[in-house]
Amino acid sequence: xxxxxxxxxxxxxxxxxxxxxxxxxxxxxxxDTNGKRYLDGSSGSSSVSNIGHGRQEVVDAISxxxxxxxxxxxxxxxxxxxxxxxxxxxxxxxxxxNKAWTVMSGTEAVENAVKLALQYHQLxxxxxxxxxxxxxxxxxxxxxxMLDIGGMKARRELYSKWLNNxxxxxxxxxxxxxxxxxxxxxxxSLLLELETTIVETGPDTVAAFIAEPVIAAAxxxxxxxxxxxxxxxxxxxxxxxxxxxxxxxxGFGRTGENFGINNYGITPDIIAAGxxxxxxxxPLSAVIASEKVTTPxxxxxxxxxxxxxxxxxxxxxxxGNIVMDILEREKLIENSKKIGALFLKKLESLYEFDIVGDxxxxxxxxxIELVQDKITKQPxxxxxxxxxxxxxxxxxxxxxLYPGKGSVDGISGxxxxxxxxxxxxxxxxxxxxTAMKMSLEAxxxxxxxxxx
Numbered sequence: 483x484x485x486x487x488x489x490x491x492x493x494x495x496x497x498x499x500x501x502x503x504x505x506x507x508x509x510x511x512x513x514d515t516n517g518k519r520y521l522d523g524s525s526g527s528s529s530v531s532n533i534g535h536g537r538q539e540v541v542d543a544i545s546x547x548x549x550x551x552x553x554x555x556x557x558x559x560x561x562x563x564x565x566x567x568x569x570x571x572x573x574x575x576x577x578x579x580n581k582a583w584t585v586m587s588g589t590e591a592v593e594n595a596v597k598l599a600l601q602y603h604q605l606x607x608x609x610x611x612x613x614x615x616x617x618x619x620x621x622x623x624x625x626x627x628m629l630d631i632g633g634m635k636a637r638r639e640l641y642s643k644w645l646n647n648x649x650x651x652x653x654x655x656x657x658x659x660x661x662x663x664x665x666x667x668x669x670x671s672l673l674l675e676l677e678t679t680i681v682e683t684g685p686d687t688v689a690a691f692i693a694e695p696v697i698a699a700a701x702x703x704x705x706x707x708x709x710x711x712x713x714x715x716x717x718x719x720x721x722x723x724x725x726x727x728x729x730x731x732x733g734f735g736r737t738g739e740n741f742g743i744n745n746y747g748i749t750p751d752i753i754a755a756g757x758x759x760x761x762x763x764x765p766l767s768a769v770i771a772s773e774k775v776t777t778p779x780x781x782x783x784x785x786x787x788x789x790x791x792x793x794x795x796x797x798x799x800x801x802g803n804i805v806m807d808i809l810e811r812e813k814l815i816e817n818s819k820k821i822g823a824l825f826l827k828k829l830e831s832l833y834e835f836d837i838v839g840d841x842x843x844x845x846x847x848x849x850i851e852l853v854q855d856k857i858t859k860q861p862x863x864x865x866x867x868x869x870x871x872x873x874x875x876x877x878x879x880x881x882x883l884y885p886g887k888g889s890v891d892g893i894s895g896x897x898x899x900x901x902x903x904x905x906x907x908x909x910x911x912x913x914x915x916t917a918m919k920m921s922l923e924a925x926x927x928x929x930x931x932x933x934x
Contacts, residue, residue, distance in 0.1 A: 491637075492527060492624075507535025510903050510910055512882070520877065522903065523914050524884040525758070528699055529731040529847065529901040532758035533808045540763045540804050547800035556794055567799035570806055574740055575770045576749045582770045584799065586792050588730035588756035589623030591767035592692070594788050595754040596631065598771060599690040599724045601787055605778035608722075611689040615679060615723075617653040619892055621700040622692060622728055631692065634700050635892030649683050651676050653697055654706040657840045657851065658859060658890065665707045673713040680721055690724040690752075691717075695742030696844050698731040701889040702897025703842055703849030711746040724751040724775065730767070731847065734758040735809055735904050738819025738845030745844055751775050758904075761808075764801035765792075814904040822846040825911050829900070832915075835922045837868070837929070846904060851889060852896040861894045868925065869896035875921035881914050 484494055484501070494501050502514040512520045512535065525531040533540075547563060554561055564584075571582040585591055596614050603611040616622060618633035629638050630645040633653070638645065652675055659668040680688055691714065697704040718725045727750035732742030736758055739745050743753075752775055756767030779786060792798070809815055822845035829841045832850060839853035852868050854860045862868045864887060873885035889895035902914065 507531075509534045509536065510906055511535070519880060521881045521910060521913055521917070523876075523881045523900055523917075525901050525903050526762050528757075528884040528899055529736050530757045530762040532734055532736065532904045533761040533805055533812075533814065534903040534905045535762075537761070537763070537808065539808075540761065540801060543800050543804040544764060544797055547797050550796075552797050553792070553795060561794075561796045561799070563796045563803075564794045564799045567803045568794075570803060571755075571768055571770055574806065575753055576741070576744065578749060578772050578774070579753070579770050580773045581776045582768055583786070583788070584766060584768045584794050584802070585790050586765040586767060586795075586798070587623075588754070588767050589625050589628050590790060591730065591754040591756050591769055592623045592631075592726075592728055593625060593628055594769045595726050595728075595752045596690060596692065597788050598752060598769060598775065598786060599726060601784075602724065602775050602778055603689050605782055605784060608686070610684075610686050613648050613683060613688045615649045615651065615676070615683075615688060615691045617693060617697075618650045619653050619655075619700050619889060620694055620697055622694075623730075632700075633892070634888065636888050649679050649688075651679050653701065653704065654710045655697075655701070655704055656707045657704070657842065659707075666709075669707050669710050669713060672710060673717060676714065677717050680717070680723070685721040685723070688721065688723050690726050692726040692728055694728045694730075695732050695745065696737060696847050698847060698901075699884065699886055699899055701849075701895075702851055702886055702899050703844070703847050703901075704889075705842060705844050706746070711743070711748050715748040715750075726750060726752045726754060728754050730754060730756040731758075731901075732844075734805075735815035735818045736845055736847050736901065738815065738822050740815065742844065742847070759805070760798065760801045761805045763805070764798050766795075766798040766802050768802075809904075812905070818845040818904045821906060821908065821911065822848070824908065825900075825906075828911055828915050832918060832922065835919075835926060837862075837922065837926060843900075846901060846906065848900045850898050850900075852898070861890045862896055864888075864894050869898050871925050871928070872898060872918075872921045875924050876917050879917040879920045881917035883918070 504512050505515050568582040614631045620633045622628050622632040727743040729741045733755040753770040760766035832838045837852050840851040854862045869885035876883045884899040889897045
C-alpha cells in the first residue's frame with residue numbers, strides 16, 4: 483500500500499503490490515530507481531507518449547513559455563502563442579474545421595464537445611435536443627456526466643443513481659458479430675439498431691452521436707467494419723444529429739492518420755482530442771469544431787458557455803506546438819501507418835497461443851483479445867484476471883502493456899491494448915513481441931496447472 487496515495491483503478495490499483503518507482507524516461511524506454519529498463523509499450527496510460535520520453539526541445543519550449551507567462555486572465559487577454567496554436571489545430575483537422583479550444587484532460591475535451599453540441603442546437607432554436615447517443619463498451623471520460631454518456635458498465639455501476647441513462651447502442655465489434663451474418667449484413671444490423679434507437683427516443687431530442695474511430699481502452703483496439711461510419715454519418719445527417727469523433731486516444735498520428743476518423747472517409751462535426759496531443763509533456767486536450775457548428779455562434783455573436791481555469795493555456799499551446807513540429811519533421815504519422823501495419827503482422831504470430839482469440843488494430847493502436855476457447859470465443863471468467871496477469875508478467879519481462887477487461891459485455895472479456903510511441907522501430911517491435919510471448923506462455927502454463 484502507498485500510504486499517502488488514494489489508490490484507484492487508474493493509479494497504482496493493487497494495494498498489495500510494491501510498485502517500481504520510475505526515475506526517468508528516454509525515447510521509448512522507462513528506467514526505474516533500481517536501474518531496470520522497461521519498454522513503454524502503452525505510451526503512458528495510454529497512447530500519450532507519442533513522441534517518446536526525454537525530448538529536450540519540448541522541455542526548452544515549455545521553459546521558454548513559462549519564463550514569459552504561464553497563465554493568463556483569459557477573460558481579459560489573448561495570447562499570440564495560443565492563437566497561433568489554435569490555428570494550427572484547425573489546419574491539422576479535416577477540411578471544414580475552423581475553430582478550436584484547449585483544456586487539460588480527455589474528459590474535459592469530450593465534455594466540452596457535447597456542451598458545444600447542445601448549445602449549437604439551442605442557438606438554432608432546437609431546444610428539445612439534449613440527448614447524446616453512444617455505444618456500449620466504450621469510454622468517453624471519467625466525470626459522472628461522461629460516464630453516463632460512455633458505455634463502460636463496470637465504471638458506471640457505482641454511480642448508477644446519478645445517471646440519466648442516455649440511449650446506447652451496440653459497438654461495431656466484428657470479431658463477435660453473430661455467426662449467421664456476414665460483414666455487410668452485420669453493418670446493416672448495427673445501422674438499423676442506431677436508426678431505430680433514434681426514432682424510438684425521438685429524433686428531435688437527440689443532440690449528438692459520439693464514437694471512438696477505433697474502440698481503444700474499453701475493448702482493446704477494435705476497428706469498425708467497412709462502411710460502418712459511412713452509414714452512421716448518413717443517419718446523423720438524416721436526423722440533424724451532430725457526429726462527435728472521440729479522438730482522445732486515436733488522434734495525432736496514433737492510427738497512421740492525423741485523426742482516426744480519417745481512415746474511414748467521413749468528416750465529423752466536432753473532434754475531441756487529447757493524450758498524444760502534447761506527448762505527455764503537459765496536460766492538454768482540445769475541442770475542434772467544424773464551420774457548420776461554429777456558424778450559429780458567430781452569426782449571433784454568442785460566446786460558448788464553457789470555461790476552465792486552464793482553458794487556452796499558453797504553456798499547453800507551447801507544448802502542443804512543439805509536439806506538432808516533431809510529428810511533422812520526423813514523419814511520425816507516416817511511421818505509425820507503415821510500422822503499424824508491420825506490427826499487426828508480427829502480432830499475428832501470437833495466434834500460436836490457444837488463449838489468443840483475436841489480433842486487431844489500426845496504425846500503432848493495436849490489441850489482442852484473450853479467450854478460454856478459440857472456437858466458441860468463450861471469454862475467461864472475470865475473476866481469473868487473465869489480462870492483468872499477462873500485463874504483470876510482461877512488466878517482469880521489461881515491457882509495459884495496457885491490460886483491460888469487459889470487452890464482451892462490460893464485465894467479462896480480457897484484452898490488451900498495445901500502443902508504443904510512434905517513434906518505435908522494428909527491432910523494438912520484436913522486443914515487444916518477445917516479451918508478450920514469454921508472458922503468454924507463462925500464464926498458459928499457470929492455467930494448465932490450475933485445471934489439473
